[in-house]
Amino acid sequence: MKQDIVGLIYTGERVDELQELTRYRAPAALPMVGRYRLIDFILSSMIHSGIKNIGIIMQKNYHSLMDHLGSGREWNLHGKRSGLTILPPYMSRENVGLYDGLLDALHTNIGFMRRSVERNIAVSDSNVLYQADFRDVLRQHLDTKADLTLVYTKDRNARRNGRGRYLLVEDRQVTRIEYDPTIPHFENTYVGAFVARRELLIDMVDRAVAAGQHHFARDMLSQMVAERVYRVGAYECPGRVWVVDSVQSYFQANMDFLNDAFRAQAFRDDQPVWTKLRDEMPARYIGDSKVSNALVADGCLIEGTVENSILFRGVVVKPGAVIRNSIVMQDAVISRGAEVENCILDKETTLRENVRLIAPRAYPIVVAKGLTI
Amino acid sequence: MTQKKNCVAMLLAGGQGSRLGILTRHVAKPAVPYGGKYRIIDFPLSNCANSGIDTVGVLTQYKPLELNSYIGSGAPWDLDISNGGVFVLPPYSKGEEGEWYKGTANAIYQNLSFISQYNPDYVLILSGDHIYKCDYAEMLSHHVSRGAALTVAVRQVPWEEASRFGLMNTDADGIITEFEEKPRNPKSNNASMGVYVFTWDKLRQYLESDEKNPKSSNDFGKNVIPAMLAAGERLAAYRFEGYWKDVGTIESLWAANMDLLMTPPPIDLHDRKWRIYARNVGEPPHYAAPQGEIRDSLVTEGCEVFGRVVHSVLSADVHIATGAQVVDSVVMPHAVIGKGAVIRRAIVAENAVIGEGALIGEETGDIAVVGSNTVVPAGASLKAGQQLGE
Numbered sequence: 156m157k158q159d160i161v162g163l164i165y166t167g168e169r170v171d172e173l174q175e176l177t178r179y180r181a182p183a184a185l186p187m188v189g190r191y192r193l194i195d196f197i198l199s200s201m202i203h204s205g206i207k208n209i210g211i212i213m214q215k216n217y218h219s220l221m222d223h224l225g226s227g228r229e230w231n232l233h234g235k236r237s238g239l240t241i242l243p244p245y246m247s248r249e250n251v252g253l254y255d256g257l258l259d260a261l262h263t264n265i266g267f268m269r270r271s272v273e274r275n276i277a278v279s280d281s282n283v284l285y286q287a288d289f290r291d292v293l294r295q296h297l298d299t300k301a302d303l304t305l306v307y308t309k310d311r312n313a314r315r316n317g318r319g320r321y322l323l324v325e326d327r328q329v330t331r332i333e334y335d336p337t338i339p340h341f342e343n344t345y346v347g348a349f350v351a352r353r354e355l356l357i358d359m360v361d362r363a364v365a366a367g368q369h370h371f372a373r374d375m376l377s378q379m380v381a382e383r384v385y386r387v388g389a390y391e392c393p394g395r396v397w398v399v400d401s402v403q404s405y406f407q408a409n410m411d412f413l414n415d416a417f418r419a420q421a422f423r424d425d426q427p428v429w430t431k432l433r434d435e436m437p438a439r440y441i442g443d444s445k446v447s448n449a450l451v452a453d454g455c456l457i458e459g460t461v462e463n464s465i466l467f468r469g470v471v472v473k474p475g476a477v478i479r480n481s482i483v484m485q486d487a488v489i490s491r492g493a494e495v496e497n498c499i500l501d502k503e504t505t506l507r508e509n510v511r512l513i514a515p516r517a518y519p520i521v522v523a524k525g526l527t528i
Numbered sequence: 529m530t531q532k533k534n535c536v537a538m539l540l541a542g543g544q545g546s547r548l549g550i551l552t553r554h555v556a557k558p559a560v561p562y563g564g565k566y567r568i569i570d571f572p573l574s575n576c577a578n579s580g581i582d583t584v585g586v587l588t589q590y591k592p593l594e595l596n597s598y599i600g601s602g603a604p605w606d607l608d609i610s611n612g613g614v615f616v617l618p619p620y621s622k623g624e625e626g627e628w629y630k631g632t633a634n635a636i637y638q639n640l641s642f643i644s645q646y647n648p649d650y651v652l653i654l655s656g657d658h659i660y661k662c663d664y665a666e667m668l669s670h671h672v673s674r675g676a677a678l679t680v681a682v683r684q685v686p687w688e689e690a691s692r693f694g695l696m697n698t699d700a701d702g703i704i705t706e707f708e709e710k711p712r713n714p715k716s717n718n719a720s721m722g723v724y725v726f727t728w729d730k731l732r733q734y735l736e737s738d739e740k741n742p743k744s745s746n747d748f749g750k751n752v753i754p755a756m757l758a759a760g761e762r763l764a765a766y767r768f769e770g771y772w773k774d775v776g777t778i779e780s781l782w783a784a785n786m787d788l789l790m791t792p793p794p795i796d797l798h799d800r801k802w803r804i805y806a807r808n809v810g811e812p813p814h815y816a817a818p819q820g821e822i823r824d825s826l827v828t829e830g831c832e833v834f835g836r837v838v839h840s841v842l843s844a845d846v847h848i849a850t851g852a853q854v855v856d857s858v859v860m861p862h863a864v865i866g867k868g869a870v871i872r873r874a875i876v877a878e879n880a881v882i883g884e885g886a887l888i889g890e891e892t893g894d895i896a897v898v899g900s901n902t903v904v905p906a907g908a909s910l911k912a913g914q915q916l917g918e
Binding site: 188189190191228229412413418421422427428429430432434435436437438439440441442443444445446447448449450451452453454456461465466467 | 797804808
């Protein structure tokens with residue numbers, strides 16, 4: 156059903172702890188779970204919430220993201236009454252191109268918000284993987300007569316010491332907000348998504364920027380909550396929430412999908428997660444292949460051993476090769492007798508014959524895109 | 529005003545495929561799943577896309593619903609363009625007239641006005657029954673260079689089987705001198721593949737005269753080609769070399785799936801220069817559980833394998849429960865194989881549910897078939913060659 160919400164996804168998150176993985180790509184473009192990119196999950200959630208128009212704010216390294224999204228056809232966002240709007244940074248009299256956080260990004264793209272016709276707007280970060288139905292968020296937002304409703308989780312997996320935004324929630328309202336605390340006091344973690352009336356958000360952003368504020372959460376939200384001029388609602392997002400902000404959290408988020416319950420949460424029969432297609436043939440198992448607790452995408456060719464791992468499209472595992480507890484991205488080749496454990500092999504990497512690459516479990520090694528070892 | 533096209537393809541997809549038994553009771557043969565993520569019609573449509581043919585009429589009449597929704601806008605094959613694209617063409621009423629397609633030639637005859645819109649130089653006639661990769665552009669240039677009215681794609685079949693086919697006897701230059709339908713004593717082993725390139729004027733001329741002949745059964749092989757030969761038209765044979773499989777029977781459909789498990793497979797679906805496109809189902813990568821085993825098989829996205837899969841082809845979103853075994857079999861989309869069930873030398877069709885401990889098929893003998901949406905009760909058994917389904 157058509158919803159009166161326009162979507163806006165922000166992809167400018169900081170990337171320092173994602174190391175090599177984000178050298179050439181925005182976090183939103185991180186390959187996930189064998190065939191997706193991180194942004195596919197939030198994009199698909201918005202679409203399944205009936206959102207037909209979605210803007211994507213790009214910042215740095217957005218080539219792979221642009222290539223992935225294309226015309227939006229795979230997400231059915233290529234119609235006359237629906238669409239995907241790519242919002243790259245641009246220079247104008249007021250801004251210098253790159254955004255300094257979400258508030259600046261919203262301000263720079265205020266034109267997109269003004270041109271939209273929907274009454275409400277849903278804004279989300281892109282480095283978070285969660286399942287929220289924005290229709291439910293909007294329903295609560297309207298019921299509670301909130302001006303702005305934040306989506307939060309109680310999942311401890313989303314907490315970080317020294318980083319993040321934590322909420323004290325009373326009767327579906329945010330009464331206090333904590334920003335980057337050394338140790339969070341409140342049990343509710345803001346997931347980086349909210350719903351607001353579109354015109355009100357435009358007005359708030361205009362005023363915040365005019366007042367010299369730069370930070371959406373630290374400045375604008377904190378002030379809103381403290382001054383209580385506006386009602387800031389809080390909607391609890393059900394299920395597991397993954398924040399992908401470091402190599403470890405990226406690794407763990409992927410590995411969690413080997414768990415049946417987490418797959419069931421993210422991949423519902425009636426709500427497919429859409430992504431760019433590659434038209435690969437089904438995965439082929441040949442000879443003495445052994446596979447155990449693994450997610451394997453189409454186009455893979457498996458003649459060796461794969462355990463507790465995730466294989467993206469077109470990965471080749473030669474006879475006698477062993478992959479354990481690893482993430483192997485698109486078109487990587489693991490040659491005869493080679494062995495990898497606790498590694499993240501980026502796209503088009505090659506492991507030569509009999510090479511052993513074994514990392515400690517708590518500290519996965521990232522092999523950069525295109526490398527041959 | 530439509531733009532002129534060099535070549536328009538017409539794909540005959542109306543056959544019932546009755547030799548596929550319960551597999552085609554609810555869907556037309558071209559919509560039957562094959563090779564894990566494909567349907568038979570993906571092969572001619574992808575061949576068109578890869579050959580640069582962007583205007584395709586698909587002639588349907590038997591159980592067209594699933595086929596129509598599968599083809600949709602034609603986007604998976606890049607056939608959703610504004611000038612051309614893919615068109616589903618069912619029989620329709622034309623004033624006083626209007627009738628079912630009587631034969632292959634009549635089906636095209638009834639759609640001459642569709643072809644006329646594009647005023648093409650050539651018309652490519654295809655069928656939706658075969659698994660093969662063919663560059664139609666090469667066949668077209670063969671047709672043009674021979675100055676032929678009609679070019680028939682042929683492939684060499686073993687001499688001992690030749691008498692089962694329609695054979696094209698040719699001279700040294702590959703010009704057809706004689707056509708023999710299933711002769712007792714074959715003079716050549718060039719079997720027609722049912723793939724034709726016609727020069728448009730000739731196609732129209734011979735279809736119009738064929739239609740006026742009340743004795744004709746309106747079939748390309750039986751009527752149109754002999755009539756053209758008799759009239760002294762120049763007919764060329766285009767020799768196709770490569771994998772070609774008619775999947776018209778249960779056995780041949782099963783065997784064509786098993787061919788994909790050979791090393792190397794006789795048809796390379798991994799060929800990035802000639803991809804076979806299919807409609808996407810939006811499924812996650814397949815999951816292989818710790819207690820499962822997968823060997824010598826094709827497994828498509830969306831599958832969850834908790835049991836044992838050996839020398840089999842699993843389509844998208846198939847669920848194999850713990851302790852279940854699937855050996856030498858083909859499992860079509862969304863089927864569920866219950867705990868401890870054993871599937872051997874069988875085809876399990878779409879959405880079928882096999883109950884716990886059921887035994888389907890046998891280690892030897894004919895292929896057993898479970899039809900689409902069929903629920904096999906726990907503990908039931910189906911012998912070799914048996915078919916079960918509505």
